Structures are given as C-alpha cells and as structure tokens.
Amino acid sequence: MAKAIRMTRTGGPEVLEYVDVEVGEPGPGEARVRQHAIGLNFIDVYFRTGLYPMPLPSGLGQEGAGVVEAVGEGVTHVQPGDRVAYAGRPNGAYSELRIMQADILVKLPDAIDFETGAAMMLQGLTVQYLFNGTYEVKxxxxxxxxxxxxxxxxxxxxxxxxxxxxxxxxxxxxxxxxxxxxxxxxxxxxxxxxxxxxxxxxxxxxxxxxxxxxxxxxxxxxxxxxxxxxxxxxxxxxxxxxxxxxxxxxxxxxxxxxxxxxPSLAAYVATRPELEARAADLFGMVQSGKVKIDIRQRFPLADAAQAHIALEARRTTGSTILLP
CATH class of the missing domain: 3.40.50.720 (NAD(P)-binding Rossmann-like Domain)
Structure with a gap:
C-alpha cells in the first residue's frame, strides 16, 4: 500500500483526497517508481477542474523524480536502482509509489537531486521546446x-x-x-x-x-x-x-x-530520441549553472489541496513541489 492523492469528481481543491492505494507489479513496458519529490504545475489545476477532461476516478500530477524499484517485460532503458525523472501523461504523480509507462522516464544525472529533478522536468522541457522547437530564438x-x-x-x-x-x-x-x-x-x-x-x-x-x-x-x-x-x-x-x-x-x-x-509538451517529446535530446539539453543547462531551478514552495503530499489553493491565488513564485 502507498499514500496517494485521488479524485472521484472534478471541482475545487476539496476534491483532492489523500488515501491508501494498492500498488502491484509492473506489467510489460511499465516501471514501479518510489517517488522522492513531485512537481506541481498549473496543468494539474486544469485536470482537477475538468477544463482538461480525464476518466474518473483518477490520480493527478504529471511530474516527479525517484528511484526505479522494478520494471516489466521489455523495459531496457532503465533498471531497478536507477535514479529517474519524468514529465507527461498519464496523471498519477501525486503518489508515494506508482506504476507507470517506462517510456517517459529518463535517467537523472547524479549531480541533480530529486527535488530539483521533480521541479524541473515539465517546466524545463517546456522552455526547451518553446525556445528550440516552437520558435527558435536567436x-x-x-x-x-x-x-x-x-x-x-x-x-x-x-x-x-x-x-x-x-x-x-x-x-x-x-x-x-x-x-x-x-x-x-x-x-x-x-x-x-x-x-x-x-x-x-x-x-x-x-x-x-x-x-x-x-x-x-x-x-x-x-x-x-x-x-x-x-x-x-x-x-x-x-x-x-x-x-x-x-x-x-x-x-x-x-x-x-x-x-x-x-503547443503541448507531448508533441515535442513524441519519440524516445526527441525526449532524450531535449532532456539532455535541459540537464546540460542546469548542470552548467546557466539555469537554476528555484524551488520556493514545498508542501507535504497530504497538503496537495493547500498547494492548489496557493497556486490558483497566484501566491506562488518559482517552482513548487510536493514531498511524499
């Protein structure tokens, strides 16, 4: 069993429930990840309110970092013990432990800690594709x-x-x-x-x-x-x-x-080579010190509703993470 945020209906922050969930073994193409930090993003609000439809009941969250515990058949690019980070659908990042499609996982460089990894993936990859894909700034x-x-x-x-x-x-x-x-x-x-x-x-x-x-x-x-x-x-x-x-x-x-x-991130990391190239560019910018990930708010996972309230009220600056 693991703690996770689940929602059975769309609406305000009050629909986010902190519950126990059963986490099994990964199937083909999947990995089980023990999460150390989870990113909070405005897209989470869109799903919570129903602006972006999704099947219910559901988890929430599209970004995190942690350690691979197990992998399913056919997964070769990550192995148990690997430090990883990710951004992308399906929802479900608001959890201590999750089974997920392994194809969105990238190995996190040792020089980047879990909190930074969780706070940087969706936002950092977004900037990467905006400046290098959607329109190449000069x-x-x-x-x-x-x-x-x-x-x-x-x-x-x-x-x-x-x-x-x-x-x-x-x-x-x-x-x-x-x-x-x-x-x-x-x-x-x-x-x-x-x-x-x-x-x-x-x-x-x-x-x-x-x-x-x-x-x-x-x-x-x-x-x-x-x-x-x-x-x-x-x-x-x-x-x-x-x-x-x-x-x-x-x-x-x-x-x-x-x-x-x-644009949306998914279209710019639609293939494994695209994802790895964009992630490598992001990791390089962070490791060089040219881009520093400014985590200004940390909330316990159990307080995800309070994090949403702060986000929607525009009381947050920089990046916000949830800690299992």
Missing part, C-alpha cells in the same frame, strides 16, 4: 514572455539570458518583477501598473516583437497579439486566467498576417 532578439516570475517564467528568463536573448517579462507585482529581473529578464512590465502594449512599443522603439509566449490565456491574449510584429508568432501554451474565447481569424490578418500555435 541572440539579439527581443521577445515577450508572460508570467515571468512563475516556474516556467523564471527558467525562461535564465535560458534567454544564456542565449543572448532580450526577454521582456510580464508580472503582477513589484516582488515578482524583482525575481524576474534577477533571473535574467532584460525588461519587466508590471501589468497592474503599466500598459503592456505601450511598454513593448517603448522598449522596442515601435518595432514590437517577433514572438510572444503566453501561458496566461484569456486576460492577455488580445494584448499579446497587439505586441507582435507583422508575421509574428503567438505561442499560446497555457490558460492560467481561463481559456481563450473563440475569435475570428481576421484578427490575425488585420494585425499583419500573424501566426498562432497552441
């Missing part, structure tokens, strides 16, 4: 990145600085502005005090930016489009303020033939 470019003081945002600020990219980050408070600036943002816009579009025009001398990375959704979508150069790319990769409402494609034409994409 030294000297100026880009716009919303929620720059969040877990993904702080990694993006550091990664951009390492690449010589001028990142304009948006935040909602003076404290968060200081965090983003310290992490490497070239410019920071506090959207509660400043007009995002006007500030972007000012910073870029009226040229705007070639790409906007927007994980906020409804509250920033139109302003993000207004910050783009003709033929610029709008990367909408999250909905922390709510889903983007339907809009006319003519909105893209009227702003200068804009492009838009709604």
């Amino acid at each position: 030294p000297g470019q100026t880009i716009l990145f919303h929620a720059a003081a969040g877990g993904v945002g702080l990694i993006a600020c550091q990664w951009a600085r390492a690449l010589g990219v001028n990142l304009i980050g948006t935040v909602g408070s003076r404290e968060k502005a200081e965090l983003a600036k310290a992490a490497g943002a070239a410019h920071v816009i506090n959207y509660n005090d400043e007009d995002i579009v006007a500030r972007v025009l000012d910073i870029t001398n009226g040229e705007k930016v070639p790409v906007v990375y927007d994980s906020v959704g409804k509250d920033t979508f139109t302003r993000s489009l207004d910050c783009l150069q003709p033929r610029g790319l709008m990367v909408s990769f999250g909905n922390s303020s709510g889903a983007v409402p339907p809009f006319s494609l003519g909105e893209l034409a009227s702003r200068g033939s804009l492009y838009i994409t709604r």
Whole structure:
C-alpha cells in the first residue's frame, strides 16, 4: 500500500483526497517508481477542474523524480536502482509509489537531486521546446514572455539570458518583477501598473516583437497579439486566467498576417530520441549553472489541496513541489 492523492469528481481543491492505494507489479513496458519529490504545475489545476477532461476516478500530477524499484517485460532503458525523472501523461504523480509507462522516464544525472529533478522536468522541457522547437530564438532578439516570475517564467528568463536573448517579462507585482529581473529578464512590465502594449512599443522603439509566449490565456491574449510584429508568432501554451474565447481569424490578418500555435509538451517529446535530446539539453543547462531551478514552495503530499489553493491565488513564485 502507498499514500496517494485521488479524485472521484472534478471541482475545487476539496476534491483532492489523500488515501491508501494498492500498488502491484509492473506489467510489460511499465516501471514501479518510489517517488522522492513531485512537481506541481498549473496543468494539474486544469485536470482537477475538468477544463482538461480525464476518466474518473483518477490520480493527478504529471511530474516527479525517484528511484526505479522494478520494471516489466521489455523495459531496457532503465533498471531497478536507477535514479529517474519524468514529465507527461498519464496523471498519477501525486503518489508515494506508482506504476507507470517506462517510456517517459529518463535517467537523472547524479549531480541533480530529486527535488530539483521533480521541479524541473515539465517546466524545463517546456522552455526547451518553446525556445528550440516552437520558435527558435536567436541572440539579439527581443521577445515577450508572460508570467515571468512563475516556474516556467523564471527558467525562461535564465535560458534567454544564456542565449543572448532580450526577454521582456510580464508580472503582477513589484516582488515578482524583482525575481524576474534577477533571473535574467532584460525588461519587466508590471501589468497592474503599466500598459503592456505601450511598454513593448517603448522598449522596442515601435518595432514590437517577433514572438510572444503566453501561458496566461484569456486576460492577455488580445494584448499579446497587439505586441507582435507583422508575421509574428503567438505561442499560446497555457490558460492560467481561463481559456481563450473563440475569435475570428481576421484578427490575425488585420494585425499583419500573424501566426498562432497552441503547443503541448507531448508533441515535442513524441519519440524516445526527441525526449532524450531535449532532456539532455535541459540537464546540460542546469548542470552548467546557466539555469537554476528555484524551488520556493514545498508542501507535504497530504497538503496537495493547500498547494492548489496557493497556486490558483497566484501566491506562488518559482517552482513548487510536493514531498511524499
């Protein structure tokens, strides 16, 4: 038996139940992992509320790090005793022990501890594919990145600085502005005090930016489009303020033939070689010291509901982990 978070219905944080679950032996293609740390991400909220549908009852969570206890038939890339980390579906990371598909596991370098491994995989791989897959940023470019003081945002600020990219980050408070600036943002816009579009025009001398990375959704979508150069790319990769409402494609034409994409990590690590290459790039950035994973909140696994409350209230900065 192991402790885990389970939910039988969608809704608020109160639907998260801390219960005993039975964990058996891994089947073909599976591994049993004893988890040492678990990552908390906004996508967990989307599943909990039902914005992203999933079969119920269900576990929750898509990111963790721990040690392989056993593997099923056909699994050769990891073995019992290996330190591993992962990010991706299916849900179920909120657990002391879990049976999972082994194909999403990657070996965690000895120089990276379990807490860092759990906090970095989903967010770090997201930045990796955003900057190297969805749109390849180049030294000297100026880009716009919303929620720059969040877990993904702080990694993006550091990664951009390492690449010589001028990142304009948006935040909602003076404290968060200081965090983003310290992490490497070239410019920071506090959207509660400043007009995002006007500030972007000012910073870029009226040229705007070639790409906007927007994980906020409804509250920033139109302003993000207004910050783009003709033929610029709008990367909408999250909905922390709510889903983007339907809009006319003519909105893209009227702003200068804009492009838009709604990427997800799964499409960028769809094959084993892709996953290993992106993970190796992420591990390299962390081990070099160019990207540091800033874990600012730790909650016991039993307090997952409290962690969700803090996350949704935007009281968190950097990365948040759950500890079994």
